Every structure is written in structure tokens, then in C-alpha cells.
Amino acid sequence: MGAIGGEELARWEKVQGMSGREEKILVLVRLRPLSEKEIARNEVSDWECINESTILFRNSLQERSGLPTAYSFDRVFRGDCSTREVYEQGTKGIALSVVNGINSSIFAYGQTSSGKTYTMIGITEYTVADIYDYIQRHEERAFVLKFSAMEIYNEHVRDLLSADSTPLRLLDDPEKGTIVEKLTEEVLRDWNHLKQLLSICEAQRQVGETSLNETSSRSHQIIRLTIESSAREFLGKDNSTTLAASVNFVDLAGSERASQALSAGARLKEGCHINRSLLTLGTVIRKLSKGRHGHVNYRDSKLTRILQPCLGGNARTAIICTLSPARSHVEQSRNTLLFASCAKEVNTNAQVNVVMSDKALVKHLQKELARLESELRAPAPTSNSEYTALLRKKDLQIEKMEKEIRELTKQHDLAQSRVEDLLRMLGNVEASKGLEENGSSLKWQEDVEDEYSESESVSRADPQSQAMGVGKLNAIQYADSEGESNDEVPNMQIQRNFEDHSAFNGTSSPSSVRGKFVRSNPYWSQHELAQDSGDESDDMCKEVQCIEMGDVNMDRNSKSPAVPSGENGRIGSVTRSSNEDLAETPAGLSHGALEQKFRDLRKAVDSLNSPFPDELSPQDMTADMSSSGSLKLTRSWSAREKIITDSSSPSFEKSVLHDETPPTGFEKDFPGRPEVTRKKWSPLDYNVHGGILSKNDSLSSIGTASVKNSAHEDEDITSLHTFVAGLQEMAKLQCGKQLVDGQDQEPGTVADISGKIVKDVGVNPMEDEMENTPDWSSEFQRLQRALIELWQSCNALHRERVKLSKLMQKRFSEEERTKLYEKWGIALNSKRRKLQLAYKLWSESNNTNHIIESATIVAKLIRFLEQGNALKEMFGLSFTPQRPSRRTLSWKNSMSSLL
Numbered sequence: 001m002g003a004i005g006g007e008e009l010a011r012w013e014k015v016q017g018m019s020g021r022e023e024k025i026l027v028l029v030r031l032r033p034l035s036e037k038e039i040a041r042n043e044v045s046d047w048e049c050i051n052e053s054t055i056l057f058r059n060s061l062q063e064r065s066g067l068p069t070a071y072s073f074d075r076v077f078r079g080d081c082s083t084r085e086v087y088e089q090g091t092k093g094i095a096l097s098v099v100n101g102i103n104s105s106i107f108a109y110g111q112t113s114s115g116k117t118y119t120m121i122g123i124t125e126y127t128v129a130d131i132y133d134y135i136q137r138h139e140e141r142a143f144v145l146k147f148s149a150m151e152i153y154n155e156h157v158r159d160l161l162s163a164d165s166t167p168l169r170l171l172d173d174p175e176k177g178t179i180v181e182k183l184t185e186e187v188l189r190d191w192n193h194l195k196q197l198l199s200i201c202e203a204q205r206q207v208g209e210t211s212l213n214e215t216s217s218r219s220h221q222i223i224r225l226t227i228e229s230s231a232r233e234f235l236g237k238d239n240s241t242t243l244a245a246s247v248n249f250v251d252l253a254g255s256e257r258a259s260q261a262l263s264a265g266a267r268l269k270e271g272c273h274i275n276r277s278l279l280t281l282g283t284v285i286r287k288l289s290k291g292r293h294g295h296v297n298y299r300d301s302k303l304t305r306i307l308q309p310c311l312g313g314n315a316r317t318a319i320i321c322t323l324s325p326a327r328s329h330v331e332q333s334r335n336t337l338l339f340a341s342c343a344k345e346v347n348t349n350a351q352v353n354v355v356m357s358d359k360a361l362v363k364h365l366q367k368e369l370a371r372l373e374s375e376l377r378a379p380a381p382t383s384n385s386e387y388t389a390l391l392r393k394k395d396l397q398i399e400k401m402e403k404e405i406r407e408l409t410k411q412h413d414l415a416q417s418r419v420e421d422l423l424r425m426l427g428n429v430e431a432s433k434g435l436e437e438n439g440s441s442l443k444w445q446e447d448v449e450d451e452y453s454e455s456e457s458v459s460r461a462d463p464q465s466q467a468m469g470v471g472k473l474n475a476i477q478y479a480d481s482e483g484e485s486n487d488e489v490p491n492m493q494i495q496r497n498f499e500d501h502s503a504f505n506g507t508s509s510p511s512s513v514r515g516k517f518v519r520s521n522p523y524w525s526q527h528e529l530a531q532d533s534g535d536e537s538d539d540m541c542k543e544v545q546c547i548e549m550g551d552v553n554m555d556r557n558s559k560s561p562a563v564p565s566g567e568n569g570r571i572g573s574v575t576r577s578s579n580e581d582l583a584e585t586p587a588g589l590s591h592g593a594l595e596q597k598f599r600d601l602r603k604a605v606d607s608l609n610s611p612f613p614d615e616l617s618p619q620d621m622t623a624d625m626s627s628s629g630s631l632k633l634t635r636s637w638s639a640r641e642k643i644i645t646d647s648s649s650p651s652f653e654k655s656v657l658h659d660e661t662p663p664t665g666f667e668k669d670f671p672g673r674p675e676v677t678r679k680k681w682s683p684l685d686y687n688v689h690g691g692i693l694s695k696n697d698s699l700s701s702i703g704t705a706s707v708k709n710s711a712h713e714d715e716d717i718t719s720l721h722t723f724v725a726g727l728q729e730m731a732k733l734q735c736g737k738q739l740v741d742g743q744d745q746e747p748g749t750v751a752d753i754s755g756k757i758v759k760d761v762g763v764n765p766m767e768d769e770m771e772n773t774p775d776w777s778s779e780f781q782r783l784q785r786a787l788i789e790l791w792q793s794c795n796a797l798h799r800e801r802v803k804l805s806k807l808m809q810k811r812f813s814e815e816e817r818t819k820l821y822e823k824w825g826i827a828l829n830s831k832r833r834k835l836q837l838a839y840k841l842w843s844e845s846n847n848t849n850h851i852i853e854s855a856t857i858v859a860k861l862i863r864f865l866e867q868g869n870a871l872k873e874m875f876g877l878s879f880t881p882q883r884p885s886r887r888t889l890s891w892k893n894s895m896s897s898l899l
């Protein structure tokens with residue numbers, strides 16, 4: 001804003017205060033009467049304005065179509081309303097803002113022959129008349145009125161005040177936006193001059209005859225009146241300022257159906273151009289109506305390019321939507337009203353436009369020049385302040401993202417602690433379990449095994465196919481929480497599992513193995529792990545999938561809790577057969593599941609050595625885990641199994657050489673686990689080379705990126721579902737453990753628990769068909785609900801993150817993004833080192849606690865790495881090769897000079 005003299009400054013500040021805020025586009029609807037032709041065709045009027053703001057569709061036949069019948073706008077005008085009324089009660093306020101230095105625009109939008117031109121001729125004349133009236137009443141100001149007019153015909157811009165019909169070019173001006181090159185601008189002398197110019201425009205405009213309108217406008221017409229005004233008392237003085245604003249009168253060409261307009265040849269071509277540009281206008285309005293997020297396609301048509309400031313920019317805007325009442329046009333009328341409804345939601349932000357006098361401007365520029373010269377001579381440390389500010393802005397964005405991630409982690413931890421609570425509660429029951437009950441459970445277990453033996457046969461034949469992924473690892477991790485004290489209660493089931501596991505793997509069974517899970521770890525304390533988890537949250541960027549609540553139902557009859565099935569991004573409904581139901585019952589799984597967990601732990605660790613997401617085939621992604629006889633999860637981790645199988649031979653030491661992370665002293669001397677557990681320790685393929693994510697590796701074309709991205713979404717689904725499955729499994733396992741352990745029964749304790757379940761979820765486990773077996777599924781259901789809530793918030797968070805990432809893609813230059821990759825790459829690498837340590841710990845240890853601790857670490861790392869990969873993919877998309885814009889180039893330069 002320029003220097004404004006005292007009183008005037010106060011005045012404009014007041015106006016600025018009024019205008020410098022967002023306001024919605026004013027939307028008016030004008031219904032025209034039935035035309036003579038329509039009456040002759042016995043058309044009936046289906047629309048009625050029932051009050052000043054509502055228009056109603058009155059056709060009993062079509063009312064049942066499910067489409068809305070009443071539409072409300074700022075103002076609706078009946079067919080018998082005059083254009084004067086439309087002006088006075090509708091557009092006047094907005095149109096006359098121009099005299100106060102505020103841009104304004106009045107549009108007419110509607111189907112062909114609905115009355116746009118009829119309306120706009122009147123509106124233009126009334127506005128200009130009022131402007132002249134205003135000028136007369138404000139002699140203290142000097143006004144200059146400039147008139148220009150153009151039409152967009154077949155996507156060419158033409159000057160309506162010039163006989164030359166050569167198309168005009170559109171130029172982008174950094175200050176003024178899109179300008180029409182060489183457009184004639186006449187300074188208005190008086191009212192008559194204006195009338196004369198208007199008639200020239202009318203004569204020049206492309207008009208053609210169609211079956212719907214004898215004088216159909218075949219182009220979009222924009223008449224622009226620019227008003228500049230200055231206070232006479234400041235004229236010629238240094239501090240004089242000028243208000244400059246334009247009012248646009250936009251008479252759009254009407255949308256038409258070729259079949260209805262019976263257009264052919266040139267008319268048809270015109271119609272195509274008209275419809276296409278109106279479609280772009282509609283898209284722009286629709287996007288703007290949803291808020292100014294993301295890209296708005298102004299540049300898709302000349303119309304929207306020229307009108308950009310009127311659409312959500314620095315202008316006050318009114319749109320008059322004209323309607324034909326005839327039944328034959330009902331669809332077009334509905335489309336018009338749909339457009340109007342969207343337009344109602346669009347915000348504009350008009351400002352008072354103050355122009356400094358040349359002298360003031362020269363003075364200002366001289367000052368600026370002097371400042372720049374002095375900066376050039378002695379480059380102050382603040383010369384980079386602009387860049388620093390920009391960097392800070394971006395840091396803030398990153399911080400925001402990180403905060404969201406931390407929030408997500410918190411929610412996850414909350415759910416986890418609920419699981420632990422549940423287990424603690426179940427722990428009380430353990431003490432009250434009697435041998436009698438245990439006996440019946442074991443009996444029942446046998447039955448169960450008989451029943452599901454068929455479905456399990458595959459997994460028995462091929463134990464490797466029972467991979468259960470991260471969820472299972474988590475199960476071990478969480479089961480840990482139960483035994484923090486040094487309870488020496490022997491857990492026979494777990495001990496047996498360890499032994500079985502060792503036998504299976506051909507490794508020596510540690511004699512001291514017990515089912516006690518103690519959190520002592522010589523290398524990684526729990527505190528460190530918690531910190532690690534925090535670190536993860538800083539770096540992760542996890543994709544989560546939509547949840548359909550409707551799918552997550554509890555089948556009361558089958559007593560089976562809904563589990564996420566992980567198909568197509570949904571948490572699906574329970575799809576387990578009765579066999580599967582039985583297979584999941586607590587006692588039935590305790591033995592096999594623990595055995596499985598150790599196999600899974602090894603597999604998962606080994607699979608982390610491989611670039612698993614890239615190697616997942618579509619078949620792998622959809623592989624059904626139901627064959628394991630456990631939870632029916634789709635998109636299994638079987639791809640990892642494949643990788644493990646393929647990479648089983650090379651020794652650990654050898655493969656360490658491939659790893660780009662320099663081995664620590666501890667690692668160097670490490671001889672490796674017995675052969676059977678040694679896997680090739682190939683570099684984790686997160687495109688981290690020496691701690692830096694390579695830009696080239698991340699670079700992907702749009703096509704491949706989209707394919708890969710969807711694959712990774714699927715992968716994430718798997719991990720999430722596996723996680724839930726793991727939690728459930730863990731809880732069940734715990735139940736099974738208690739049932740099998742068979743401690744002294746205290747009926748009161750069981751009753752207490754079941755009472756709590758009744759209270760919490762309304763299901764009495766004691767009424768279960770298996771009388772002596774508590775219905776733990778109710779508790780799982782409760783747990784699951786908590787998880788679903790967590791997932792829903794994850795989803796919301798994810799959407800936010802995607803938005804943010806898009807924002808970053810837009811704002812960040814390639815170099816900047818590379819830097820970000822580097823940053824995340826280093827973080828990934830550090831995690832990788834921890835993973836190595838965990839692997840080592842696990843490989844060389846014959847201590848159960850170490851193994852459990854390793855499982856905990858590995859589970860976390862797996863999660864982290866998945867997240868890292870999702871992150872990479874998300875940002876990998878941004879490396880789409882494209883022609884850098886001028887802005888990008890300047891970003892590049894500024895960033896490279898800084899970094």
C-alpha cells in the first residue's frame with residue numbers, strides 16, 4: 001500500500017477492514033418465463049420460487065427420482081421479476097464495490113436460451129449508470145473510467161473493440177496475474193461514449209442461430225470497466241494515491257446439448273468449445289468449493305485463466321444462474337443449480353487496491369535500490385534471512401508431521417497398554433484355574449485339534465508356511481509384560497514349545513528355558529526400547545487403510561470376534577469357518593502358536609535382510625494365510641518366506657561384508673548363529689547407500705510409482721492386520737497358557753472377570769456354550785474395538801499426512817527433497833544398525849530372555865522399516881520427471897547455494 005494522506009488513509013483503512021476478509025460468492029438464481037416457442041410446444045413450467053431464497057421443483061412424476069426438489073440460494077427471482085429488481089436486490093452492492101477500489105465481477109451462467117444475455121445487458125447498464133451517479137456525487141475525487149471488452153470464441157481471445165479478429169495472447173504478469181496482450185482499453189468520456197462502445201461489442205460478438213435460441217451467443221463475453229480515483233486535494237503531490245479496481249461483466253455462452261440445439265458444423269464445434277470451457281469452470285468452482293487445497297486447474301481454459309481473480313481471488317463476485325422453467329430442460333436446469341450450489345461455497349478475498357503515485361513509487365524504488373546496493377557491498381549475515389525463513393517454514397511443516405506421528409504412536413501405546421491391562425487381569429484368573437477345568441480344556445483341545453486337523457494339515461506338512469509376521473512377534477513382545485516379576489511358576493506349555501522349537505530347528509535347547517518373560521537385557525533396556533519407539537515415531541510415515549465399521553461385527557452366534565481381513569484396504573468381517581473358529585480357541589493354539597512364533601521371529605529377522613516390498617508379487621500380496629489354520633489374513637508375509645528360502649545359504653559373516661553399515665567391534669568378532677539360522681545379511685533395500693537415500697533410486701515415473709505405491713499400501717495393510725492378529729493371538733495364547741497351566745481354581749475370580757466382561761461388552765462368558773471355558777472372545781472384541789478406534793484415527797492422520805506430503809511435493813524442489821531423503825536415510829540406517837545388533841543378540845544367545853528382548857526389538861524395527869518404506873514410496877512419487885518451473889529453478893538455486 002502506498003503512502004496515503006491522513007484522512008484518506010483512515011478512510012481506506014476502514015474500507016480495507018470491511019473488504020479485506022473472506023466472503024462467499026453471492027449466488028442468485030433467475031427463472032425466466034416460458035418463451036413463446038415453449039408455450040407453443042405446450043411445455044409446462046416445473047420450477048417455482050416459493051420464497052425469496054428457495055426454488056422448488058414441482059413435478060410429481062420426477063419427485064420420486066431421489067434428486068433434491070428444493071434449492072436455496074442467496075436470492076431467487078421469479079419469472080416475472082424485472083432485471084432492475086435483480087440488480088437492485090442482488091448484484092448492486094457487489095458491482096459498486098469497484099468505486100471503493102475493490103474488484104468485482106458479475107457472471108451470468110446457465111443453459112442456452114435461459115436469459116443470460118438478457119440479464120447481463122440490463123445489469124451492465126444499471127451498474128454503469130450508478131457508477132456515473134456516484135461520480136457525480138463525489139466531486140472531491142477525480143475519476144478515470146476505462147472500458148475494454150473481449151470474447152473467448154472457440155478458445156481464442158478476441159478484442160471486441162477492434163476490427164482485427166486476430167486472437168490475442170494471454171501473458172502471465174507476476175503482479176497482475178493473467179493479462180490479455182494488446183487488448184484495447186478506451187477511456188470513457190461520458191455515458192454516451194459507453195453506450196456506443198457497448199453497441200460495438202454487441203455487433204462484434206459471435207452470435208448464431210440454434211433451434212433453442214435465434215440469437216444464441218457463441219462466445220463468452222467479458223466487459224471490463226476499470227475505475228481509478230484519486231482525492232483531488234492530493235493530486236500531483238508526492239503522497240497521492242489512487243484506487244484502482246475493475247468490474248467484470250461476464251456473459252457466458254450457454255451450455256447446450258447438441259441434440260437439443262440441433263447444432264451441426266460450425267455450431268457444433270462452437271458448442272463443443274463452449275461446453276468444454278464451462279466444464280473447466282465447473283471443475284474450478286467445485287474444487288474451490290471444497291477449500292483451497294491442492295491444485296486448481298485455472299489454466300485448463302482461457303476463460304478460467306482470465307477469470308482467476310474473480311474465482312476465489314481478489315474480487316467480490318456474484319453469479320446469476322439463469323433457468324428455463326420448461327420441463328424439457330429440467331436436466332440442464334438441475335446442472336445449473338448444482339453449479340450454483342458449488343459456487344455458494346466458494347470464498348473470495350477482496351482487497352482495496354491502492355496504487356501509489358509515480359513520484360511515490362519512484363521514491364520507494366530509490367529507497368529499495370539503495371538498500372539493495374548497501375546489502376551488496378557488505379553482505380550482512382541476514383542476507384540469507386529470506387531463505388532461512390523459508391527453511392524454517394518447511395521445518396515447521398516437518399515438525400507438524402512429526403507431531404502427528406508422535407500422536408499416532410501415543411495412540412498405539414494406549415492400545416498396547418490396554419492389552420497389557422487385559423493380560424494382567426487374565427493373570428489373576430491364572431491363579432484360580434483348577435485342574436478340573438484344565439482337564440476339560442485339554443479334552444476340548446483334543447476335540448479342537450481333531451476338528452481342524454484338516455485345515456492345519458498344510459501347515460503341519462510345511463511349518464514354514466505358518467509365517468505369521470509382525471503380529472506374532474508383537475505377541476511375544478506383549479506377552480512379556482505379564483512376567484516382569486521373577487515368578488518361578490513353570491509354564492509347561494511354553495517350555496515345551498521352546499523345546500519343540502529347538503528340536504525343529506536342530507538347535508540345542510537351552511536347559512533353563514522357562515515361560516518367564518523377564519525384561520532384563522544386557523544390551524537394550526526397556527527404557528531404551530521406549531526411546532527407540534519414540535525415534536521411530538519421528539521417522540515413520542505409515543500408511544493406514546480405511547476401515548468400514550460395518551464390517552467389523554461380532555457374530556454372536558459363532559462367538560467369533562471380528563478380525564481384520566486386510567483385503568483391499570478394509571478391515572473385513574470375520575470370514576472364518578467353524579473349523580477356524582475352533583482352531584483359534586485358546587487352548588488349541590498355545591502349543592503350536594508359540595512354536596510358530598519362534599519360527600516367525602527368525603523368519604522376520606531374516607526377511608528384513610531382503611528388500612521384501614519390492615519382491616512381493618501380486619500373488620504374494622493376495623496369498624491367504626488361512627492355510628495356517630490360524631486367523632484368516634489376506635496378503636500374507638509369504639513373500640518373506642520365499643526370500644528366506646532363497647537366501648538361506650550364505651553365511652552371516654560373509655553377508656555382513658555386503659552391508660554398508662560398518663560393523664562395530666562387537667559385530668566383527670561375531671561367528672554367527674548355527675548354520676541353520678544363518679541367513680544372508682544383504683543390505684536393506686531402502687535405497688540407503690551409506691546412510692543416504694539415493695535420489696536416483698527414489699526416482700520413479702508416474703506409472704511405476706503408482707503401481708508400486710498401491711503395492712505398498714497393500715503391504716501396510718498386511719502389517720497392520722498382522723499386528724491386530726498378533727494382539728489377538730497374544731491374548732488367546734495367554735488364555736491358553738492359563739488354561740493349560742491349571743492353577744488353583746478360585747471360582748470367585750472367574751465370576752469377577754466374567755462379571756466385568758458382562759459389564760463392559762454385555763456378553764456373559766459364563767453362558768457360553770462351552771460352559772467351563774470363559775468367552776475370551778468378548779474381551780478380544782473389546783480390545784478390537786479399541787484397535788479400530790486407533791485405526792480410525794490413524795486413517796484420519798494418514799489422510800492429513802498425504803495432504804501434507806502433496807504439499808511438500810509441490811513446495812519442495814528436487815534438491816530439497818533429496819536432502820529430506822538423506823535425513824530420513826540416516827535415521828533408517830541407524831535403525832538398521834540396531835537391527836543388526838538385535839539379530840546378533842538373538843543369533844548368538846542361548847538365553848531365552850535375550851531372545852524375547854530381540855523379538856521386541858525386531859518387531860519394532862520391522863514396523864519402523866515398513867514405515868520408512870511407505871515414506872520412501874510416498875516421496876518417491878514426488879520425483880516425477882517434469883519440466884521445472886521458473887519457481888522450482890529459483891528454489892533449486894537458492895537451496896543449492898544454502899546447502
Ligand SMILES: Nc1ncnc2c1ncn2[C@@H]1O[C@H](COP(=O)(O)OP(=O)(O)OP(=O)(O)O)[C@@H](O)[C@H]1O
Pocket residue numbers: 031032033035079110111112113114115116117118119213215216217218252253254255322
Ligand atoms: N427474464 C426474461 N423475461 C423475458 N424474456 C426473457 C427473459 N430472459 C430471457 N428472455 C428471452 O429469452 C430469449 C433467450 O435469452 P438470451 O439470449 O438472453 O439467452 P442466453 O442464455 O443468453 O442464450 P445463449 O446462451 O444461447 O446466448 C431471448 O429472446 C430473451 O429476450
